[in-house]
């Protein structure tokens with residue numbers, strides 16, 4: 001079995017020691033080549049090369065950003081071999097089978113994708129779990145989300161968002177640019193501070209989709225490919241508790257941003273991990289193949305925790321059976 005290991009040396013919790021442990025452990029189990037990412041976008045290029053060269057596995061030591069790039073590289077060309085949304089997968093066909101399988105070892109700050117797959121949030125323990133999966137040939141086929149806007153498209157592994165949450169991601173990225181780390185406390189502080197600045201009076205978005213009743217007046221929307229959406233420390237945050245890698249996309253939208261609505265929703269998504277949040281001002285979707293958010297003015301947009309600018313129209317699609325993950 002041939003595997004390419006991608007290491008992001010700049011990821012928050014990646015260091016030379018865990019990298020070396022991983023190289024030794026994986027190197028004993030598979031024929032391994034190791035690449036360090038040198039710039040933004042490098043992981044996507046390396047993963048696309050691994051696919052073109054017929055590698056069996058691409059392993060990532062890094063955070064959710066590097067995993068996102070890797071996944072996009074593995075699915076390159078965009079839509080290559082995917083089944084259109086809403087259509088049945090023909091019997092005997094599995095789009096994931098034609099791509100290298102993925103291994104993830106958490107080396108970032110939140111490591112949501114790895115943890116949502118059930119991996120320990122520790123690179124050495126995760127290496128042990130992944131080696132066991134390799135030995136036992138244990139694979140899980142996961143679906144991905146895909147966002148499409150203005151002729152561009154990008155896959156996401158766990159979430160996307162438009163509105164307030166993407167504004168918070170943008171603000172935290174700004175702080176990281178000044179050398180500060182993206183800790184859970186920093187996200188919470190930034191979210192609280194930014195709440196004062198966000199527009200709570202003029203909702204910008206409309207939600208539409210095939211077979212979905214149109215919803216107007218949406219301030220913010222979280223789009224999920226799995227649950228949890230994120231973690232605060234060890235606590236899972238579950239705005240879309242029914243979302244899973246095996247189903248279509250879920251959505252939670254807010255039509256009010258007042259402190260009471262927000263406080264009630266936050267309490268529910270922090271404490272009720274299996275129950276849908278309840279509230280008159282919520283918009284919810286579960287297991288949908290496709291929907292579109294259209295904004296009357298440009299709205300902040302994030303994907304897997306990466307801020308992607310302000311957008312007016314973004315379509316979200318589910319891509320089933322996209323990748324096999326050794327887990």
Ligand SMILES: Nc1ncnc2c1ncn2[C@@H]1O[C@H](COP(=O)(O)OP(=O)(O)OP(=O)(O)O)[C@@H](O)[C@H]1O
Pocket residue numbers: 008009010011012013037038039040041042062063064065066067069107108109110111112182305
């Ligand atoms: N050598 C490098 N120098 C600077 N940036 C890099 C390098 N290699 C990769 N990157 C970029 O760093 C970004 C962040 O990396 P990554 O997501 O792995 O770690 P993180 O930010 O610590 O984790 P998380 O996404 O969980 O917060 C990625 O978007 C990636 O493109």
